[in-house]
Amino acid sequence: MMFLLFFLLSTEFSICTTNGAQYNRDVAFDGTNFLVIWEDHRSGTALYHLYGSRVTSSGSVLDPNGDRYAAQNDTVMDQSIAWGGGTYLIAYRDHC
Structure with a gap:
């Protein structure tokens, strides 16, 4: 997976x-x-899971290949992330 943080x-x-x-x-x-x-x-498997990784502003990947954020065994879809109030909020649709 490649990203550009322009x-x-x-x-x-x-x-x-x-x-x-x-x-x-x-x-x-x-x-x-x-x-x-x-x-x-x-x-x-046929399931998609939610993973995430922290990246510094200089481009260092702090969590290579990511950490799994949703523990359920269903497919995670349509995720979105926001920062505010000192914490991240991640919302997603659990497709059972």
């Missing part, structure tokens, strides 16, 4: 290089780091 970074870099597909990313900035989230199909 407003602070000028080079392309990989956040997730695992097998399987990664789709539908979203990004929020907390004033120091970015949090990038995406639908991830690394499990090899």
